[in-house]
Amino acid sequence: MSKGAEAGAGVVARRGRPARYSQDDLVAVVAQVFLERGYDATSMADLARASGLTKSTFYHHVSGKEQLLRLAVSRALDALDGVFEEEARLDDSPVHRLERVLRRTTEVLLAELPYVTLLLRLRGNTEVEREALERRRSVDARLAQLVQDARAAGQIRSDLEPRLVTRLLFGMVNSLVEWYRPDGSGASGVGHGSRDDEIVHAVVELALDGLHARRG
Amino acid sequence: MSKGAEAGAGVVARRGRPARYSQDDLVAVVAQVFLERGYDATSMADLARASGLTKSTFYHHVSGKEQLLRLAVSRALDALDGVFEEEARLDDSPVHRLERVLRRTTEVLLAELPYVTLLLRLRGNTEVEREALERRRSVDARLAQLVQDARAAGQIRSDLEPRLVTRLLFGMVNSLVEWYRPDGSGASGVGHGSRDDEIVHAVVELALDGLHARRG
DNA sequence: AAATCAATACCGAACGTTCGTTCGACAATA
């Protein structure tokens, strides 16, 4: 991400044959296939077929498999960074900040599902993956800080270790990528009936108040 | 693979050179490598090297990459099935059953980490994977039933959809595989300071009572 | 006790396939 020159919004060919596919469109298609088959198990032939192109034509539009992964996970990381940028502009009590970040992060995850899914599945096998994982760790760290602040302010329970709580909370949020499919009929056959806002509400409620029936 | 005659429990050589590696030992090594590099990204050469064997010798002891995955995820599924078998022998109120299954499932996950991790990462690309996913779905279904029962008994809150709650709860538990490493210094550089019982306690507490500071 | 045998552990080399990627040529447009 040192040079961000390649990804304007819609790179349109100014001469020659009109471009049928923008870079972003292709990344969207690619991410979807990665999401279904897994990155390693997806071949360039798979990606080309899903884009309606031959392998060689596909290579005319993209620079390679690893760069495609890079573009996709960068989309997720940019969106997640955005959550904390919004948050920095607001002033609120620690627990309310935590709740809002929890809510917004969940919303971003649902909105950018394929990209976030790819990000969460990285194993750090290549340099591209390791760079992305480093950016992801910085997101985690900012979240852990929010938990710490809320705890220092006495607004959340203090009998559980903050780092552990942070991991469990965002583990719950991130687990959405395992079954949520934006379309009503999931391709993996899982399927669900939850609307986005219902999911976001359940996440925040469960995280803060737990599952027990309230006394009163 | 049409003939599955080769795999008894502990096939011990009755003659000739003593076997230095049992099937289970090899599966343990293999699962660890799968866990670190990811199944697809792991080559048979990687597995042989981790076992201290050449590729061809390694093939003398195992039947192939896919069968290794099968053995590994079966270990996880057997352990998870065991949790529900124990549970069936006990009689208790629904919410206590749910709490104990939550606790035992977390314990099993920590104890059988590499195997459960592999199970959770399956994408269903091959027949072996699809069979394992089907067994996994039956585990999920039994868990969902427990949530339903506790809700019907009025012991957990009824304002959240049971299927959604089930998924979020076990999403939180399953997310442990993303960072937990049994050894103090994780190979992925994550590292943590939590003991197993502390983690189990936090999971159950967070799930049932939530993060909010208790009033009183 | 020595020789023999069957079974197993082990290895280097190679197989056929699939992978990501490149290349040269042709078609279409400005």
Next chain:
DNA sequence: TATTGTCGAACGAACGTTCGGTATTGATTT
């Protein structure tokens, strides 16, 4: 004519797997 989209064919590398042969052992036979 310059530029871009498209394509078939091929590249070297890496993959999972197989094979022929050798080394080492325990049991059996002499």
